[in-house]
Amino acid sequence: MSSELLQFLLSGITVGAIYALVGLGFSIIYNASHVINFAQGEFVMIGGMGTVFIASAGAPFPIAMIGAVLLAVVIGISLQKLAIERARHASVVTIIIITIGASIFLRGLAGVIWNRDFHSLPAFSGEQPIHVAGAVIVPQSLWILGVTVAVAVALFVFFNRTMIGKAMLGTAHNPFAAKLVGINTNNILILSFALAAALGAIGGILIAPMAPTHYQVGIMLGLKGFSAAIVGGLGSGPGAMVGGLLVGIAEALAAGYISSNYKDVVAFVIILLVLFFMPSGLFGSRASERV
Amino acid sequence: MNFVRYICTLIAGAALALCSFIGIAVADTIKIGSFLAVTGPASFLGDPEKKTLELYVDKINEQGGINGKQVELTLYDTGLDAKEAVTFVKRLISEDQVDIIVGGTTTGETMAVLKEIEKAGIPFISLAGASVIIDPPKKWVFKTPHTDAMAVGMVYNDMKKEGISKIGLIAGAGGFDKSCMKNAQALAEGAGISIAIAETYGKGDNDMTPQLTKIKNAGVDATLFCGFGGPSSIVTKNYAQLGIEGPLYHTHGSCSKGFIKGAGDAANGVRLPCAALLVADQLPDDDPQKTIGMDYIKAYTDKYGSDVSTFGGHAYDALFIAVEALTKAGTTDKAKVRDAIEATENFIGVDGIFNMSESDHMGLSLDSFKMLEVENGNWKYLY
């Protein structure tokens, strides 16, 4: 493998891992409620900006990070309780508009309460690049990959080995049956918004040392995360992971080999092609309509 | 019914809003109108511009206003939407009936409103970069920032001094970036510089390693970065990580402390042209821009607690050119104020020394840029 290709792949995987974390958030909420939460990107912003501002108030970084994740979780739960739950009988498009309204609201608030400057976090363990076969990788990339893998493993164990995780999956498949066997589906909804918010915030904290955070970072990261979740197949955890990496790598390779002007176009064309041939994404359930 | 109550609240709110926007006409004030991209993709530019205008309009009023009249600032946020900009300018002109307009964060918004400005005949000082705004000169339109072409020219001069001939370019997708890139390509030949490779990155990108890898493999003597905000730091970091040979140049888009903070150690060695403001303390004492720069920095940081950028400086200069013109004209008669702006001479601003004329509606010369280098996490004044 040429060092150039390796470099592109490393870049794509790093960025893709963040997309995957955001995408996982989309999928978890979709599973629990069949809602697409377009405010997912704002959790990323809250993760990064929250850490910056809690730290600037004097807290040590680890505390600030935990604080920011908790802040995102509280906002996620409020979003569910105050907005989504009240509109649960509304149409898909109506709920999409509500979550977009929520994202405008949160972004606006962040711009006023915090500020509209760019902010950086220090890298977790230095910035000395590591050389691998002619390519370089920064320690922060390893952090991103490591945490993403750890999150993936933790989620796998959670959904397959714990009662509450299994209950969440069960609710996704059949909310009515879940109610019958005594699962409190309302708590499941709250839990999934909390989980999705935490994942987004973690993504936002991980990326902030590489790319300065800003009250508007959530817009593009949210969009890319949505792409990841869709390409992978809505509601599929592994799908969101693969989808995120696919979008990230497609962008990096397109920038490297095709045209950096049109790298995002290339990425979206790939997404469209995947959907044209697999209308439910890579890992989406292909449930046919029962008539 | 829940939503009935909601509708009532909405209607009440709307009525309230209507009352305040019809406005109680306060007699005998000078009205300055402004439209800025305070939010949206260019908030990095628009936000300090807004803060600067609000800060100094307050100060002017504290000191007794202009010609004994208080100044009233009406400021709208366009969110970097040219359509909104046009609507707000119509509102400023026909509804708020302002005497002069200072604003237009980006070239796109500025160009979109020119038709309206010229039709209405109201003096307008833009805060946007591109030279197309004032070239050819339009009767009512002025601007304060240096043009992108000037920044690029400054960079090319420095490159020639350093013996650099083959460069790589990297730019973003926004208006600032594109305009800078276009100028860099257009001016290269005349400056004896060849552009071996030109790369761009997209909105919201977090890693520019692929683009920079291509630049690295193209074997260039130096790289010029056209952009601002977060990407300034990302590109600089990636550049250092990849160990690319040759110096990295930025343009005036990176003239804010946030860039150095974001890029950390990687920023050291970056060379860029900026307004004198950033190095006001390092200027020789006889430099006329020294005091004004130091004063602006102090006032801004005292009020807002954040570092100054040169973008706020554009607003400072525009506001005070307007104030000087209004003072000299002694009236708010639009034609007279316009003539007074055009007659601006030896105006010492933070961007440089302005000398406007019928053919030059910006009035800055190339030497108003200072060449800086980042050293130990701080600006160092080169020349």
Added chain:
Amino acid sequence: MSLLEITGLSKSFGGVQAVQELEYTVESGKIHSIIGPNGAGKTTLFNMVTGIFKPSSGEVHFNGQDVTGLPVHELAALGISRSFQNLQVFFNMTVLENVMVGRHLHCRREFLQSLLHTPAITRSDEGARHRAAELLEWVGLKAYVGDHADSLPYGALKRMEIARALACEPKLLLLDEPAAGLNNKETQEINELIQQISERGITVVLVEHDMRLVMGVSDHILVMDHGKKLAEGTAAEVRENPDVVAAYLGRGD
């Protein structure tokens, strides 16, 4: 004369054989029923005949023409219509409009003329409206004509679906469990309705679990199990077929 001829028809979903090598003939003008336990492949068969599923193999002939794998709307144009086991109602429309959609193929629907609502369109629409109202009255839903479909009780929706299917003026009408979820009285009314439909010269195929209904109206019964034909014949023949008895009794169904 046979209206529908099915030969060697199979459908599998990812390895599961829903229908296997089925041979089946529907005689014109008669009332046919298909019975069998859940998962026997009855609805899958309907879905293949109406074009919703493409058969894995085999052929479907309608009125002497090979119609295998034709799209649904083309089969509708040839004269095949149906109702649905799980209601497929246009809940965003009124009851009358639901049935008017059934008149789609009989309406003028040129795009430009529709945009301008030319007199020709108005006339054709009037005709459709009139016919739809007539059919609703005929199935006993006169009272509901102007109501929104989402305000109708379940039993009425089932009748509305039948009216909509009839509005297409089909030669062959497939009814998928028309009596499911209905009480005795309603089932009896459906029974009468099916006979009246048949009297209009429309060939009816019925999938139904209610044995009294099936045995009462059917000229011919097909028994399916595990995607295969278990038996066929008149009600009496099927009732005495040892395979059928074994299948039903053995399962305690």
Added chain:
Amino acid sequence: MKGATVASRYGGVFVLAVIVAVLPWFLPNSFYFDVVINSGIAAIVCVGLNLLIGYAGQISLGHAGFFALGAYSSAILTDNLGWPPIVSLGSGLLVVALLAFAIARPILRLKGHYLAMATLGMGIIISIVLNQEVDLTGGPDGMPVSSFSLLGQEVDSELGWYWIVGGSLIITVWLALNLIDSAVGRALRAVHGSEVAAQVAGVDTTRYKILIFVVSAVLAAYAGSLFAHYTGFLTPSEGSFFRSIEFVTMVVLGGMASVFGSVIGAAILTALPQFLTVFHDYEHVMFGLVMMLTMIFMPKGLLPSLRNWINKRTS
């Protein structure tokens, strides 16, 4: 029955026409004209988009792309190639119609959120191209557009544009109402209600979905073309993802499957930012809040909720 539908069809159009005819006397200056004209332009897009989303049930998060394509085709053909504006407009509509037709078949095979993603991707691709092709479109700095002229008569007054946009809107609404109240319209609504049942009734659902996608794209492009000549300057933000969302929000806010709802939704959302300026820094916070609260308390949109409420009161 017949009387009712015809009355509601033409009664509404009549009321709209009266409002359009009278309104100019209540608009004090060019700012108000601007807001009203922009509302009208948005309303034309939204009536078309509502046919697609509200009636046929197919979501699109990319219609600003068509709006911008119409706008830029007019601008480029008129200003760069020197074509007469009316010819540019026609050519622009044709180009958009062909493009929409070409992508409609694969895109409309998708459903729900997957369709949302695909249309969003399509819109973003269009917007990136407009941003990147600097030589053709001026890139992010935008391009000027000369004013509209027909038979040597130049339209440059606000009142002139008001009549053009107002007239176009009345005709659009009238055509849309006609279409909805025809076999074609019922077929479209049937696609929304149950695609399979529509097919069984003989509706070629694919054909109708493509048809209405193209119609809504052409209406968006027409509005875009008007906008380009009216405002005289174009930037790629006209084709951005945000603009697409704005159009969909107008449709949903006004009321899905309600033509007049779309007109109201467009007017409210165009004027809202002008009202919200009183909140200064909190402008966007309030905008988001209004969006959320309206949709939570009136999930069916303003006009249908209002109608329900009046029905309940009167019955």
